[in-house]
Amino acid sequence: xxxxxxxxxxxxxxxxxxxxxxxxVEEENLYLYNxxxxxxxxxxxxxxxxxxxxxxxxxxxxxxVLLLCAKPKEILEISKKLQPHIKKEQLVISITSSISxxxxxxxxxxxxxxxxxxxxNQSLTxxxxxxxxxxxxxxxxxxxxxxxxxxxxxxxxxxxxVRAASDIVSCxxxxxxxxxxxxxxxxxxxxSLKREEAVxxxxxxxxxxxxxxxxxxxxxxxxxxKVMVKGGITGVGMEALEKEIHNSFNQVFKNTHQxxxxxxxMVEALTLEAKMNFSG
Ligand SMILES: NC(=O)c1ccc[n+]([C@@H]2O[C@H](COP(=O)([O-])OP(=O)(O)OC[C@H]3O[C@@H](n4cnc5c(N)ncnc54)[C@H](OP(=O)(O)O)[C@@H]3O)[C@@H](O)[C@H]2O)c1
Numbered sequence: 001x002x003x004x005x006x007x008x009x010x011x012x013x014x015x016x017x018x019x020x021x022x023x024x025v026e027e028e029n030l031y032l033y034n035x036x037x038x039x040x041x042x043x044x045x046x047x048x049x050x051x052x053x054x055x056x057x058x059x060x061x062x063x064x065v066l067l068l069c070a071k072p073k074e075i076l077e078i079s080k081k082l083q084p085h086i087k088k089e090q091l092v093i094s095i096t097s098s099i100s101x102x103x104x105x106x107x108x109x110x111x112x113x114x115x116x117x118x119x120x121n122q123s124l125t126x127x128x129x130x131x132x133x134x135x136x137x138x139x140x141x142x143x144x145x146x147x148x149x150x151x152x153x154x155x156x157x158x159x160x161x162v163r164a165a166s167d168i169v170s171c172x173x174x175x176x177x178x179x180x181x182x183x184x185x186x187x188x189x190x191x192s193l194k195r196e197e198a199v200x201x202x203x204x205x206x207x208x209x210x211x212x213x214x215x216x217x218x219x220x221x222x223x224x225x226k227v228m229v230k231g232g233i234t235g236v237g238m239e240a241l242e243k244e245i246h247n248s249f250n251q252v253f254k255n256t257h258q259x260x261x262x263x264x265x266m267v268e269a270l271t272l273e274a275k276m277n278f279s280g
Pocket of ligand 1: 071074095116117118
């Protein structure tokens, strides 16, 4: 089975890495296409046996599964261009929350799915969020799940929960990095610890923290309880933290959902326009 990655930016590259290193797809069965073709050709240095194609038509002709790894508006443009070349048994997958399988179904005559990756998939961990289009059958769904299982923990999500789940799974690593960077900045301002040492301590701590959770030694709650002696040193630190950051993620999720609604409105309008052009 041949897989294609259309768009070799951040996420296209993460998926290229996770699909090949997990052997979910062998390099010989992977096809790449990017708007700026040179960037796709450059990937041959790292992945010498993948194929780079010069057009979307070639991608449609050669691949059974196509991953659309671009921004929402770009995905719609790509889908419109693919439309005349796609057959009903092919599978086209959106990797972005605001392009649902219903949107793709309105433009394309084939099977569709949504597969939202996370940067954590690069190290063959973390979740992928899956939604299956109405034209997929059980075999298609099993095939996608089994493929994702080789580099992640696949979880099915519906349209109502997709944004909240993506906020944690996909945006979460950026949010947590920010919080940890803030910890480093504060320790540098308030103590004699040098930045380089602080970075090293934080990175080592986070890797150990992840491993404790992975090995199921603690839940988040029991871990916190274990470390924090109330009235002890962690306890007084926690008092300050509770005052400063408690509930601060509420606004984060309000913002992401507001942007998501605006993006969905834009996608709805452009999908309708594309549909009318095809039928007219
Ligand atoms: N970042 C994350 O952790 C994450 C996680 C899950 C989902 N996502 C979603 O993934 C999507 C892509 O994000 P990204 O960070 O990978 O974006 P990105 O780095 O900007 O990559 C987009 C790629 O698509 C290419 N492209 C655009 N239009 C094209 C066309 N018509 N034909 C072929 N290639 C085209 C671009 O080519 P050029 O080289 O010419 O610009 C670029 O390489 C976004 O919708 C985002 O919401 C991101």
